Amino acid sequence: MSDAAEGSVGIVAAQRVVIDTPLLLDCGRSLSRHELMIETYGTLNAERSNAVLICHALSGDHHAAGFHEAADRKPGWWDNCIGPGKPIDTNRFFVVALNNLGGCRGSTGPSTVDPQSGKPYGPDFPLLTVRDWVRSQAMLADRLGIARWAAVVGGSLGGMQVMQWAIDLPERIANAIVIAAAPQLSAQNIAFNEIARQAILSDPEFHGGHFYDHGVVPSRGLMLARMIGHITYLSDAAMRAKFGNELKVAVPSFNFDIEFEVESYLRYQGQAFVDRFDANTYLLMTKALDYFDPARDFGDRLELAFARTRARFLVVAFSSDWRFSPARSREIVKALVDAGRDVSYAVVDSQLGHDDFLMPIPQYHAVLRNYLLRVSDEVGATIGVPA
Amino acid sequence: MSDAAEGSVGIVAAQRVVIDTPLLLDCGRSLSRHELMIETYGTLNAERSNAVLICHALSGDHHAAGFHEAADRKPGWWDNCIGPGKPIDTNRFFVVALNNLGGCRGSTGPSTVDPQSGKPYGPDFPLLTVRDWVRSQAMLADRLGIARWAAVVGGSLGGMQVMQWAIDLPERIANAIVIAAAPQLSAQNIAFNEIARQAILSDPEFHGGHFYDHGVVPSRGLMLARMIGHITYLSDAAMRAKFGNELKVAVPSFNFDIEFEVESYLRYQGQAFVDRFDANTYLLMTKALDYFDPARDFGDRLELAFARTRARFLVVAFSSDWRFSPARSREIVKALVDAGRDVSYAVVDSQLGHDDFLMPIPQYHAVLRNYLLRVSDEVGATIGVPA
Numbered sequence: 001m002s003d004a005a006e007g008s009v010g011i012v013a014a015q016r017v018v019i020d021t022p023l024l025l026d027c028g029r030s031l032s033r034h035e036l037m038i039e040t041y042g043t044l045n046a047e048r049s050n051a052v053l054i055c056h057a058l059s060g061d062h063h064a065a066g067f068h069e070a071a072d073r074k075p076g077w078w079d080n081c082i083g084p085g086k087p088i089d090t091n092r093f094f095v096v097a098l099n100n101l102g103g104c105r106g107s108t109g110p111s112t113v114d115p116q117s118g119k120p121y122g123p124d125f126p127l128l129t130v131r132d133w134v135r136s137q138a139m140l141a142d143r144l145g146i147a148r149w150a151a152v153v154g155g156s157l158g159g160m161q162v163m164q165w166a167i168d169l170p171e172r173i174a175n176a177i178v179i180a181a182a183p184q185l186s187a188q189n190i191a192f193n194e195i196a197r198q199a200i201l202s203d204p205e206f207h208g209g210h211f212y213d214h215g216v217v218p219s220r221g222l223m224l225a226r227m228i229g230h231i232t233y234l235s236d237a238a239m240r241a242k243f244g245n246e247l248k249v250a251v252p253s254f255n256f257d258i259e260f261e262v263e264s265y266l267r268y269q270g271q272a273f274v275d276r277f278d279a280n281t282y283l284l285m286t287k288a289l290d291y292f293d294p295a296r297d298f299g300d301r302l303e304l305a306f307a308r309t310r311a312r313f314l315v316v317a318f319s320s321d322w323r324f325s326p327a328r329s330r331e332i333v334k335a336l337v338d339a340g341r342d343v344s345y346a347v348v349d350s351q352l353g354h355d356d357f358l359m360p361i362p363q364y365h366a367v368l369r370n371y372l373l374r375v376s377d378e379v380g381a382t383i384g385v386p387a
Numbered sequence: 388m389s390d391a392a393e394g395s396v397g398i399v400a401a402q403r404v405v406i407d408t409p410l411l412l413d414c415g416r417s418l419s420r421h422e423l424m425i426e427t428y429g430t431l432n433a434e435r436s437n438a439v440l441i442c443h444a445l446s447g448d449h450h451a452a453g454f455h456e457a458a459d460r461k462p463g464w465w466d467n468c469i470g471p472g473k474p475i476d477t478n479r480f481f482v483v484a485l486n487n488l489g490g491c492r493g494s495t496g497p498s499t500v501d502p503q504s505g506k507p508y509g510p511d512f513p514l515l516t517v518r519d520w521v522r523s524q525a526m527l528a529d530r531l532g533i534a535r536w537a538a539v540v541g542g543s544l545g546g547m548q549v550m551q552w553a554i555d556l557p558e559r560i561a562n563a564i565v566i567a568a569a570p571q572l573s574a575q576n577i578a579f580n581e582i583a584r585q586a587i588l589s590d591p592e593f594h595g596g597h598f599y600d601h602g603v604v605p606s607r608g609l610m611l612a613r614m615i616g617h618i619t620y621l622s623d624a625a626m627r628a629k630f631g632n633e634l635k636v637a638v639p640s641f642n643f644d645i646e647f648e649v650e651s652y653l654r655y656q657g658q659a660f661v662d663r664f665d666a667n668t669y670l671l672m673t674k675a676l677d678y679f680d681p682a683r684d685f686g687d688r689l690e691l692a693f694a695r696t697r698a699r700f701l702v703v704a705f706s707s708d709w710r711f712s713p714a715r716s717r718e719i720v721k722a723l724v725d726a727g728r729d730v731s732y733a734v735v736d737s738q739l740g741h742d743d744f745l746m747p748i749p750q751y752h753a754v755l756r757n758y759l760l761r762v763s764d765e766v767g768a769t770i771g772v773p774a
Contacts, residue, residue: 026639026641027639027641028641126641127641127642129639186623186626186627187623187626187627187629187630187631187647187648187649188618188621188623188626188627188649190647190649190650191614191617191618191626191649191650191653192618194614194647194649194650194653194654195611195614195615195618195653197643198610198611198614198654198657199586199611201643202607202610202611204591220585220589223585223589224582224585224586224589224611227578227581227582227585228582228615230578231575231578231579231582234575236573236574236575239573239574239575239578240573240574240575242574243574244574245571245572245573245574245576245577245680252413252414252516252678254413254414254415254513254514254674255514256584256588256670256674259677260574260577260581260677261574262574262575262577262578262581263577263578263581266578266581266582267585283643287641287643290646290647291639
């Protein structure tokens with residue numbers, strides 16, 4: 001369990017999976033086929049019982065661990081948690097990460113060329129729900145020959161997919177690990193998303209979502225959207241500790257140049273995001289967040305939604321998270337308890353805010369590790385040298 | 388003290404005050420003259436000792452109480468607090484409200500025509516600091532023959548002006564009433580302001596601030612800026628109570644139309660703001676907020692800044708305010724105590740958030756009323772029928 005025992009999954013290659021089965025979506029439309037980019041780490045055991053699905057958050061993708069090339073500066077987005085000897089231990093589990101349908105990292109989404117028109121789908125790509133993602137991920141599981149996940153794991157929007165898995169396909173998920181999530185967005189959460197959307201939609205270079213045809217991207221709007229998001233990912237205290245509120249310059253410039261460290265940080269984050277993310281996918285992701293409300297079909301009684309579940313739950317919240325605070329996780333836990341389900345709950349002492357779900361906080365990783373060791377024992381996961 | 392005893396100041400008329408004294412600004416530039424729009428309520432007593440200055444917040448102006456015409460739908464922005472028998476009692480005090488320099492309601496500001504060029508100043512109007520406003524307001528006091536304010540009162544950015552008055556002109560302010568303020572912005576506060584500014588600056592219709600010449604306004608950017616501000620004015624709980632997170636429509640529309648109540652509210656607020664506010668003034672106001680830091684000239688020791696003050700202080704915070712939380716007000720109070728100053732402090736139980744400083748919360752108004760009754764007694768304020 002020491003750091004010395006932890007390793008990297010090393011060089012990994014993404015795979016493209018074509019799903020030919022028609023997918024009926026919540027919006028009423030259907031996709032006759034779709035493609036998903038995935039990565040897998042570790043080895044599926046003979047019983048096919050040790051598979052773990054990683055669901056990503058708003059801007060995540062299938063590259064969750066390891067490196068694509070030896071020269072890569074950064075590993076996958078959850079490399080600190082996934083690997084040999086790590087909390088999601090690839091010596092024990094066969095880990096599957098995907099880029100969700102609607103994404104912009106290779107899976108079918110708004111920036112994909114529509115075979116019918118020969119142009120990117122753009123705004124004609126259907127808006128999706130968390131339920132749609134679960135349906136798509138279930139088709140992926142079928143393709144991989146995984147009848148039942150040992151665990152489905154996700155933080156933030158990823159945690160919402162985990163809950164929906166447990167509700168919609170109770171026989172196909174043994175353990176649901178829901179991290180830094182909420183049972184539905186608050187009005188404030190929706191407000192932040194709406195402003196981000198308006199920033200994109202009102203950018204003249206958005207062109208109603210057909211910006212691909214104009215050879216431009218709505219960079220101003222997408223940059224603003226990302227900056228707004230970043231405020232909600234960090235706690236007030238973390239921003240203070242990280243940036244202070246001191247001027248970067250000795251005397252005020254009395255213009256709108258960058259003067260404060262936090263301005264510099266936000267502009268950098270916003271600009272970097274424009275270079276790697278699609279505006280239509282951003283809109284789609286925020287809308288999926290807003291729509292998520294598994295209790296809606298059960299008379300707004302979350303415990304009735306959870307009464308259908310069969311998984312054991314681990315719910316993890318972070319003390320400094322104000323986007324999806326521990327109070328929101330307690331709503332999930334209370335509904336699970338009311339539904340008579342088996343649930344463990346941990347609140348991790350943290351500083352950074354919502355982004356802590358991506359951080360290697362020892363208490364957090366210990367909670368995941370210990371929970372998953374029990375899962376590993378129960379499903380007879382492979383222990384030893386990966387293939 | 389019952390509601391029945393409270394009245395309106397009735398129909399009021401704004402006055403234009405021309406300040407011919409050159410005003411040297413913190414940025415190094417100076418204005419040879421400037422004009423301020425003001426309103427006054429109540430009567431200045433013979434000793435000229437009962438004057439109260441109202442400092443406005445980011446989007447406020449000189450119309451603080453009463454009506455301009457009998458047909459007005461809404462009174463001034465703080466009408467619930469200013470009037471005969473109200474907490475800021477116009478039977479006792481001569482109340483002065485102004486539109487700050489740099490504003491857009493008639494006082495000299497970016498939308499004013501520069502006599503030299505014959506065109507609006509636009510981005511050539513100097514950026515201002517809270518200290519500049521205090522200097523301008525002191526010139527106004529000179530013009531009105533007010534050597535010393537019985538009290539200077541303000542919420543949010545207004546409260547910052549109050550603190551600066553007490554520090555910069557200690558002999559001219561008897562009581563400093565600082566409401567829902569902070570001793571400096573946090574990194575998170577600055578981040579919100581920066582995103583609002585970027586929304587305006589990146590709007591193609593901003594035209595580098597010269598939008599007046601193009602017959603347009605940067606409505607998209609200003610609307611986004613206001614929407615971002617609104618999130619910080621309301622508590623998460625208040626937004627939940629006010630809007631819930633229920634869909635306005637029976638089934639999701641799967642497009643970007645308004646679907647949630649909070650979206651409808653934000654778009655309405657944003658649109659209404661575009662019709663009444665100037666984008667350059669908005670930029671200027673947010674920058675003044677970011678620059679405010681009275682401790683900067685005192686080695687970041689706020690207690691040394693406050694050691695110069697002679698006023699008695701009343702500091703009021705609101706429990707649900709997360710923009711300038713009670714913790715920020717406590718920083719002010721602690722520094723005042725450390726400086727050996729006379730300070731009263733009240734935290735008002737509230738629900739709405741930062742906007743509560745504008746609300747007629749009984750506990751809040753009782754605190755103001757009782758404090759100001761003592762002030763009234765001490766300065767020998769007129770009691771009885773106003774002129």
